[in-house]
Amino acid sequence: MTLPHRPHPDVTGRWRSPLRGRQLTSILSLVLLATLPLVALTGLLDYIAYGPRLHQAYPADVGPLHLPYFVWPTRPVWLFRLTQGLHVVLGIVMIPVVVAKLWSVLPKLFTWPPARSVPHLLERLSLLMLVGGVLFEIVTGVLNVQYDYIFGFSFYPAHYYGAWVFLAGFVMHVLVSFPRMVRALRLRPEPTQPDELRAQHPDPATLSRRGFLGLVGGGCALLTALTAGQVIGGPARQLAYLLPRGRSYGEGPNGFQVNHTAAAYGVHPADIGPGWRLTLSRGPHRMRLDRQMLAALPQHTATLPIACVEGWSTVQEWSGVRLRDLAALAGVRRPESAMVRSVARRGAFNQARLHANQVRDPDALLALRVGGVDLSVDHGYPARVIVPAIPGVHATKWVSSIEFQEG
Ligand SMILES: Nc1nc2c(c(=O)[nH]1)N[C@H]1C(S)=C(S)[C@@H](COP(=O)(O)O)O[C@H]1N2
Numbered sequence: 547m548t549l550p551h552r553p554h555p556d557v558t559g560r561w562r563s564p565l566r567g568r569q570l571t572s573i574l575s576l577v578l579l580a581t582l583p584l585v586a587l588t589g590l591l592d593y594i595a596y597g598p599r600l601h602q603a604y605p606a607d608v609g610p611l612h613l614p615y616f617v618w619p620t621r622p623v624w625l626f627r628l629t630q631g632l633h634v635v636l637g638i639v640m641i642p643v644v645v646a647k648l649w650s651v652l653p654k655l656f657t658w659p660p661a662r663s664v665p666h667l668l669e670r671l672s673l674l675m676l677v678g679g680v681l682f683e684i685v686t687g688v689l690n691v692q693y694d695y696i697f698g699f700s701f702y703p704a705h706y707y708g709a710w711v712f713l714a715g716f717v718m719h720v721l722v723s724f725p726r727m728v729r730a731l732r733l734r735p736e737p738t739q740p741d742e743l744r745a746q747h748p749d750p751a752t753l754s755r756r757g758f759l760g761l762v763g764g765g766c767a768l769l770t771a772l773t774a775g776q777v778i779g780g781p782a783r784q785l786a787y788l789l790p791r792g793r794s795y796g797e798g799p800n801g802f803q804v805n806h807t808a809a810a811y812g813v814h815p816a817d818i819g820p821g822w823r824l825t826l827s828r829g830p831h832r833m834r835l836d837r838q839m840l841a842a843l844p845q846h847t848a849t850l851p852i853a854c855v856e857g858w859s860t861v862q863e864w865s866g867v868r869l870r871d872l873a874a875l876a877g878v879r880r881p882e883s884a885m886v887r888s889v890a891r892r893g894a895f896n897q898a899r900l901h902a903n904q905v906r907d908p909d910a911l912l913a914l915r916v917g918g919v920d921l922s923v924d925h926g927y928p929a930r931v932i933v934p935a936i937p938g939v940h941a942t943k944w945v946s947s948i949e950f951q952e953g
Pocket residue numbers: 803804805806807811852853854855888889890893894895896897924925938939940941942943944
């Protein structure tokens with residue numbers, strides 16, 4: 547699409563950086579074009595992982611923004627760890643590129659007159675959606691990762707709808723600007739259109755374009771170092787200052803992240819003491835087991851990640867009773883879904899519904915132990931759910947009941 551001839555946007559000549567120009571902007575655009583779709587895609591996949599089919603994704607009803615939902619698989623076991631890790635880490639790592647790109651086109655924000663024609667007005671509206679959307683997603687995403695629900699509104703619908711505003715702006719912007727970017731990267735100046743990003747009265751250079759790009763890349767590398775360890779694990783975890791490093795830890799094999807302790811979620815010692823019982827049910831039929839009875843059932847061990855939407859994950863060796871064995875005990879041969887509830891009195895996630903594949907998977911457990919020892923109270927003692935590739939929020943701790951539905 548060729549737009550009508552553009553007058554130079556900077557009538558005052560106050561933009562002085564000699565670095566600005568079509569080519570710099572295009573290099574940054576190319577990087578964002580290659581990465582932001584991945585951030586958006588992994589974010590949307592994570593929404594599907596939450597189980598919108600079971601009406602437990604937030605927001606639950608998205609009207610026309612309904613995606614082609616599918617049942618989130620349980621294999622590979624690291625799938626959610628990958629999608630969520632990529633979403634959060636890449637989203638944070640790209641912040642310097644987004645800022646640099648916005649800086650590089652800043653003079654255009656002050657273009658006068660604001661709209662010369664209907665196509666120009668549409669282009670500017672799409673830019674408003676794009677820039678507003680990307681900044682909104684960065685701010686809400688980063689705040690959600692760093693703090694505990696500090697918003698006056700719910701993070702999930704805000705971030706979800708914000709993503710669609712961003713995506714709409716992004717697609718329109720790519721359609722309009724792609725040819726321009728390609729031309730600029732081929733170093734073939736447009737004959738009829740001067741480079742409107744180049745300063746009219748540039749100051750002397752203090753930094754080369756290569757130096758500027760190095761600075762941006764260095765920022766990205768630093769952010770990678772400060773975040774990726776929470777997903778990759780190992781010694782790099784110590785460096786991951788920018789992702790919540792677990793607000794507390796336990797002892798021995800229980801010494802891994804806990805976002806929310808039992809105390810924080812209103813789990814009283816009496817709820818999980820010797821009087822604790824697990825209720826299994828199928829329709830009106832129910833049975834109750836104490837922890838000794840559970841421990842006497844066949845035990846299975848699986849090495850599985852627990853991956854939180856806030857970007858961190860950890861792989862542990864869990865053991866306990868297979869969910870499908872518990873279903874069979876409740877008289878359900880072909881479980882279609884299971885509703886898991888917790889004794890916790892507070893917290894947004896004290897229940898979760900599991901899909902048929904999540905109940906039937908041979909590694910899907912009601913875990914009693916981790917790393918060879920009993921779960922600590924903060925990790926969900928007496929029993930918690932662990933299912934391959936499940937979002938952390940559905941790995942319910944301090945389970946009180948499981949209600950199975952027959953297929
Ligand atoms: N009962 C209950 N279980 C829960 C939660 C909760 O809020 N209540 N939080 C979940 C979340 S968000 C994650 S990521 C995993 C691990 O959380 P943790 O770090 O608090 O142990 O447990 C899940 N289990």
